[in-house]
Amino acid sequence: MELFSEIYSCYYQVLRHLLCSQNALTMEEIHSQVCGEGFGESLLSIIPKLESGAWDLFEKNGELYVSKIRPNFLMPLSSLEKSYLKALLSDARIGLFLNEGQLGALGQMLDSVTPLWTPGQFYYYDQFSDGDPYQDSRYRKIFRTLLDAQKNSQYVDIDYNSPAGNRVHHYYIPARLEYSVKNDKFRLLALKRTKDSFRLETLNVARIQSTALTEQALDTQVDLNALIKHSYYKEPLTLRIANRRNALERAMLHFANYEKNTRKLDNDTYECLIYYNQAMETELLIEVLSFGSMLSVIGNEKFLQSLKSRLRKQIRMVPIE
Amino acid sequence: MSDFQELIKSFPKTREYVRDFFVYGFKTRQEFTEKSPRTYDNERRRLESWLAPYVQKDYVPNGANISLAIDSSLLDTNPLFRVWKTKSFTDNDITLHFLILDLLQDGQARTAEEITDSLLSEYEALFDIQTVRRKCNAYGKEGLLTKKKAGKAVVFSLDSRLALWLRSTEQAMDALCFYQMAESFGIIGNEILEQLGGSNQTFRVKHSFFVHTLEDEILLPLLSAMNQKQNVALAIKSSKRGMKNTAYCTPLQIFASSRSGRRFLCGYLEKSRRFTCFRLDTIKNVTLMEPSTEYDILQEKLEKNRSRLWGVSFQGPERHHSDTLTLTLHVQEPEEAYIVSRLKREGRGGTVTRIAKNTYQYQRESFDCNEMMPWVRTFIGRILSLECTSKLTEQRFYQDLQTMYRMYLDEG
Numbered sequence: 143m144e145l146f147s148e149i150y151s152c153y154y155q156v157l158r159h160l161l162c163s164q165n166a167l168t169m170e171e172i173h174s175q176v177c178g179e180g181f182g183e184s185l186l187s188i189i190p191k192l193e194s195g196a197w198d199l200f201e202k203n204g205e206l207y208v209s210k211i212r213p214n215f216l217m218p219l220s221s222l223e224k225s226y227l228k229a230l231l232s233d234a235r236i237g238l239f240l241n242e243g244q245l246g247a248l249g250q251m252l253d254s255v256t257p258l259w260t261p262g263q264f265y266y267y268d269q270f271s272d273g274d275p276y277q278d279s280r281y282r283k284i285f286r287t288l289l290d291a292q293k294n295s296q297y298v299d300i301d302y303n304s305p306a307g308n309r310v311h312h313y314y315i316p317a318r319l320e321y322s323v324k325n326d327k328f329r330l331l332a333l334k335r336t337k338d339s340f341r342l343e344t345l346n347v348a349r350i351q352s353t354a355l356t357e358q359a360l361d362t363q364v365d366l367n368a369l370i371k372h373s374y375y376k377e378p379l380t381l382r383i384a385n386r387r388n389a390l391e392r393a394m395l396h397f398a399n400y401e402k403n404t405r406k407l408d409n410d411t412y413e414c415l416i417y418y419n420q421a422m423e424t425e426l427l428i429e430v431l432s433f434g435s436m437l438s439v440i441g442n443e444k445f446l447q448s449l450k451s452r453l454r455k456q457i458r459m460v461p462i463e
Numbered sequence: 464m465s466d467f468q469e470l471i472k473s474f475p476k477t478r479e480y481v482r483d484f485f486v487y488g489f490k491t492r493q494e495f496t497e498k499s500p501r502t503y504d505n506e507r508r509r510l511e512s513w514l515a516p517y518v519q520k521d522y523v524p525n526g527a528n529i530s531l532a533i534d535s536s537l538l539d540t541n542p543l544f545r546v547w548k549t550k551s552f553t554d555n556d557i558t559l560h561f562l563i564l565d566l567l568q569d570g571q572a573r574t575a576e577e578i579t580d581s582l583l584s585e586y587e588a589l590f591d592i593q594t595v596r597r598k599c600n601a602y603g604k605e606g607l608l609t610k611k612k613a614g615k616a617v618v619f620s621l622d623s624r625l626a627l628w629l630r631s632t633e634q635a636m637d638a639l640c641f642y643q644m645a646e647s648f649g650i651i652g653n654e655i656l657e658q659l660g661g662s663n664q665t666f667r668v669k670h671s672f673f674v675h676t677l678e679d680e681i682l683l684p685l686l687s688a689m690n691q692k693q694n695v696a697l698a699i700k701s702s703k704r705g706m707k708n709t710a711y712c713t714p715l716q717i718f719a720s721s722r723s724g725r726r727f728l729c730g731y732l733e734k735s736r737r738f739t740c741f742r743l744d745t746i747k748n749v750t751l752m753e754p755s756t757e758y759d760i761l762q763e764k765l766e767k768n769r770s771r772l773w774g775v776s777f778q779g780p781e782r783h784h785s786d787t788l789t790l791t792l793h794v795q796e797p798e799e800a801y802i803v804s805r806l807k808r809e810g811r812g813g814t815v816t817r818i819a820k821n822t823y824q825y826q827r828e829s830f831d832c833n834e835m836m837p838w839v840r841t842f843i844g845r846i847l848s849l850e851c852t853s854k855l856t857e858q859r860f861y862q863d864l865q866t867m868y869r870m871y872l873d874e875g
Contacts, residue, residue, distance in 0.1 A: 145648075270809055319667075459847050
């Protein structure tokens with residue numbers, strides 16, 4: 143079972159789409175599809191092969207390319223793919239998606255397959271211990287309602303218990319379901335209509351008390367990433383990293399899930415800019431603190447003041463020597 | 464650079480380059496000292512080609528820095544999956560792939576001879592029988608085709624039922640959208656999804672560390688060895704000094720960090736009779752060796768030891784068998800109850816005791832208390848005291864705290 147195999151190659155994928163096209167294609171249409179789905183320079187490799195007939199997969203009809211294969215061509219799953227699916231059947235979260243009947247049907251089709259891994263072969267040593275209750279039927283029902291609403295851009299009436307203990311009741315459009323590996327929890331990135339726009343809110347799925355799908359759907363396109371980026375502070379967090387005790391690599395990996403930009407200042411010193419918003423602030427502060435003196439915070443001022451405030455509290459408990 | 468090829472034959476070399484660009488993301492041509500400038504140019508060009516939408520160029524005095532601008536919270540897939548889709552192939556490979564699989568879509572079993580004849584009669588494609596048989600056998604091995612004996616003949620057939628079921632079951636497609644982002648071997652989920660015409664526009668993963676997909680080629684034989692309870696030889700290249708060596712061990716479990724995405728193989732070294740962990744990105748090659756005679760016993764031993772593990776280290780700096788760390792915190796009651804929740808939720812089984820009003824004590828035994836320091840430091844601002852039977856660990860904590868005071872509070 144090969145993971146790095148040509149059967150999963152991007153070129154095969156592009157060709158499959160071209161070949162399954164219902165209509166004969168012009169070279170311009172082929173160009174456009176290769177540009178859209180291939181790599182940056184794929185055009186230079188793929189087009190000569192089609193033009194010369196080295197990949198004898200089209201019949202030429204004047205200027206048109208007619209596929210030799212059926213439009214309903216479906217690639218069967220490889221052993222590796224079946225083995226992967228079999229492993230997913232043992233995952234606690236699979237019940238959020240498939241019902242008993244579907245689990246049974248899939249299990250039967252994969253009866254003779256060995257799972258690629260079993261849950262016991264992995265150990266997340268720093269995962270929080272209060273993950274979401276994936277087996278709970280109410281949680282599953284809420285999850286599925288949110289999933290349906292997200293896919294159809296439908297408003298959902300949500301009754302929510304906020305972490306501060308307030309009961310909130312609003313209509314939201316689910317924008318994404320966000321999973322955190324660290325917390326082993328799902329959060330809902332939800333759009334709430336304001337007077338003339340939308341506001342992005344984050345709700346813990348496990349704190350949602352009830353959901354009711356409405357008939358009303360979103361009537362406009364919302365650019366979620368623009369909303370997220372818009373929420374970032376104008377001034378990023380600026381860290382200075384002296385590359386000792388492998389600090390650079392550790393920091394780069396640790397902060398890899400943030401939008402960041404790093405540059406080298408001199409032989410041994412690097413500067414890293416991290417973009418974040420208010421919702422990420424406490425978590426980011428805690429992460430920076432975990433590095434101790436290996437990182438130094440240069441700015442922004444707000445972040446620096448939060449850090450200093452924690453240290454001032456600390457110095458009152460453990461004074462300077 | 465006339466010999467430039469966008470696709471590649473083998474993955475390991477590229478894995479190193481992508482990782483360097485991703486992790487460090489700011490090396491210029493001059494800073495890549497391990498390989499020739501020409502190699503650097505080719506690798507860089509490939510990377511730019513594969514990951515074009517994510518490549519960022521910054522011009523600095525000694526050249527252009529290229530880096531990968533990837534913010535996992537803004538993406539519905541892992542852009543580094545594209546690196547897995549770059550395997551080169553021959554003209555025959557791609558032509559036979561589509562023609563054989565198309566011919567066999569009807570589910571009918573055929574011999575290699577029949578397939579060769581049909582390729583000519585139905586597709587006007589002439590191939591010699593050996594080439595067709597070789598491809599059919601290879602696809603039989605990959606599981607794409609079923610190979611069976613029918614009397615004296617060997618026949619090949621294709622079964623699309625699973626692919627059809629997945630494609631028509633919306634919930635299964637949703638599950639694939641999720642798992643390609645959130646679980647090990649997400650690349651496989653992503654490939655199935657693409658094959659079936661799906662794409663994720665529903666799920667995001669908050670703590671997702673995209674770079675670790677590059678280690679999946681190492682993870683695959685390790686899991687295979689674990690499933691078969693076999694020992695392995697690991698070719699290791701240390702990340703700090705670049706030293707190469709070979710380690711022989713019994714692979715027992717994959718340890719993973721949800722905070723950095725790092726993954727480790729936990730194995731038992733027969734030679735030194737101890738457990739140890741190897742970072743997957745330092746393992747360059749895995750060779751399966753003989754079956755382990757005491758696999759289940761070693762797994763039981765590891766299970767017993769786990770309550771004293773904090774992370775991945777089985778021995779502290781002072782080489783004690785284990786040490787105990789006691790952390791006393793100020794927690795303003797009742798409004799800071801979330802700190803007590805944090806201690807319980809994040810403390811990996813340590814005891815949490817209220818010892819006085821507004822004062823809580825956390826205690827845990829660990830093989831290496833030094834590993835606990837990053838977590839302990841997240842409580843800065845409320846630490847009344849830290850005691851540890853490893854005095855070196857205790858000293859390091861206080862020294863580091865003093866350094867931070869000087870860094871940030873030294874107004875003069």
